[in-house]
Amino acid sequence: MNHLNTNLQRKFYLKTLGCQMNEHDSEIIVGILTNLGYQQTEDHKQADLILYNTCSVRENPERKVYGQIGSLRMQKEQNPDLIIGICGCMPQQKAELDKILETLPHVDLVFGTHNIHRLPELLERVQTEERVVEVWDDTEEIAEELPIRRANRFKAYVNVIYGCNNFCSYCVVPYTRGREKSRRPQDILAEIKQLADEGYKEVTLLGQNVNTYGADLSQKTSFAELLALINDHSGIERIRFTTSHPKDMQEELIAAMAHLPKVCEHLHLPVQTGSDRILKRMNRHYTSAYYLDLVARIREAIPDISLTTDLIVGFPGETDTDFEKTLELIAKVRFSSAFTFIFSPRPGTPAAQMGDQVPDEVKKERIYRLIELQNQISLEYMQAQVGKIEEVFVDEITGKTNKLSGRTRTNKQVLFSGSPDLIGRLVQVKITEAKTWSLRGVLA
Numbered sequence: 001m002n003h004l005n006t007n008l009q010r011k012f013y014l015k016t017l018g019c020q021m022n023e024h025d026s027e028i029i030v031g032i033l034t035n036l037g038y039q040q041t042e043d044h045k046q047a048d049l050i051l052y053n054t055c056s057v058r059e060n061p062e063r064k065v066y067g068q069i070g071s072l073r074m075q076k077e078q079n080p081d082l083i084i085g086i087c088g089c090m091p092q093q094k095a096e097l098d099k100i101l102e103t104l105p106h107v108d109l110v111f112g113t114h115n116i117h118r119l120p121e122l123l124e125r126v127q128t129e130e131r132v133v134e135v136w137d138d139t140e141e142i143a144e145e146l147p148i149r150r151a152n153r154f155k156a157y158v159n160v161i162y163g164c165n166n167f168c169s170y171c172v173v174p175y176t177r178g179r180e181k182s183r184r185p186q187d188i189l190a191e192i193k194q195l196a197d198e199g200y201k202e203v204t205l206l207g208q209n210v211n212t213y214g215a216d217l218s219q220k221t222s223f224a225e226l227l228a229l230i231n232d233h234s235g236i237e238r239i240r241f242t243t244s245h246p247k248d249m250q251e252e253l254i255a256a257m258a259h260l261p262k263v264c265e266h267l268h269l270p271v272q273t274g275s276d277r278i279l280k281r282m283n284r285h286y287t288s289a290y291y292l293d294l295v296a297r298i299r300e301a302i303p304d305i306s307l308t309t310d311l312i313v314g315f316p317g318e319t320d321t322d323f324e325k326t327l328e329l330i331a332k333v334r335f336s337s338a339f340t341f342i343f344s345p346r347p348g349t350p351a352a353q354m355g356d357q358v359p360d361e362v363k364k365e366r367i368y369r370l371i372e373l374q375n376q377i378s379l380e381y382m383q384a385q386v387g388k389i390e391e392v393f394v395d396e397i398t399g400k401t402n403k404l405s406g407r408t409r410t411n412k413q414v415l416f417s418g419s420p421d422l423i424g425r426l427v428q429v430k431i432t433e434a435k436t437w438s439l440r441g442v443l444a
């Protein structure tokens with residue numbers, strides 16, 4: 001069947017929830033659907049295909065998916081040709097898949113995180129079958145050279161490793177994304193070279209744990225070696241990456257960050273909690289002392305580094321004393337910013353089975369205190385930037401202020417006045433004012 005003719009001018013609406021992995025998967029979905037002749041719409045009422053790329057990391061977004069897709073039932077009744085699909089992390093869990101199939105009878109198409117490349121075939125099948133459900137537990141092969149429609153013209157996400165082997169006790173990712181599988185360095189380099197040729201300036205290398213990149217390859221390559229390869233041979237101007245598990249943060253990688261000029265001075269290093277007892281229950285394989293020592297070694301090698309983190313409050317069994325240890329740790333490390341989460345039990349994970357769940361009011365009170373302290377530290381970090389001249393990569397005009405917006409190498413947003421011609425360029429900006437989340441400046 002000729003996809004282009006059959007699907008000419010059909011419209012799709014795509015809702016993406018969750019992390020950068022999902023955002024990047026959605027760029028591939030958009031690429032595939034565009035190749036099939038579909039056009040993207042922001043209005044689900046106009047769509048012939050509605051697709052939800054879902055996330056399972058927390059409970060609330062999951063609940064919203066059921067609510068939002070549930071409310072599409074009327075639209076489906078009015079337009080029986082409408083295709084409604086769910087993909088991403090939710091269908092990867094057996095219990096969630098069963099619930100989707102049972103409670104959302106108007107969903108026609110369900111697929112998972114490992115078979116996005118099969119979307120054209122699945123869409124063909126949906127024309128003749130009542131319901132198409134294809135979820136793979138895992139995959140040996142990495143599908144290369146899929147079509148992609150990137151959301152940004154200058155900055156691109158590039159997957160380097162899929163899956164996770166760590167089984168932190170609160171996390172569903174090892175169940176939804178399978179075991180670690182690294183892309184071959186030559187495939188990654190070819191993709192980034194092409195991006196540089198197309199005018200892209202910055203890449204963010206993605207993996208649940210980039211630090212173990214390459215361990216599964218027949219020709220072992222470390223993440224530090226991969227960074228050096230991209231730094232020296234791709235033509236891209238800035239390299240970022242996320243996420244790094246502290247237990248796998250090797251000296252070699254710290255040295256690479258210190259010496260490779262294109263690797264930016266920002267490291268996202270999720271600590272989760274400052275309590276050793278809770279770290280153990282989280283199955284994180286490090287202690288707060290190890291983490292603090294690691295931070296000291298990183299700062300010694302890269303004095304200007306901006307460290308950011310993830311923090312969970314209210315993990316089962318967390319006492320006031322455990323929580324105080326988290327506050328102590330963030331006061332010691334002084335992260336430039338942090339993502340803070342209230343623990344939410346995810347079905348199928350060990351932490352959800354733990355008996356000593358923390359009451360909601362306690363969790364809420366703790367997260368307020370944590371955010372208050374971290375915001376203070378973030379503001380002080382930003383204030384310390386005032387007067388500096390920073391290299392800023394300009395990526396857009398912000399709608400509200402009509403100012404140019406860009407990012408420092410440390411990944412802080414800077415707003416300043418200037419010509420729109422500067423979009424897509426690296427410029428020097430003098431920082432003049434600090435807010436908790438962004439900086440203001442003038443072209444230097």
Ligand code: SF4
Nearest residue numbers: 164166167168171173
């Ligand atoms: S390292 Fe832990 S938190 Fe991160 S994806 Fe793997 S299991 Fe989840």
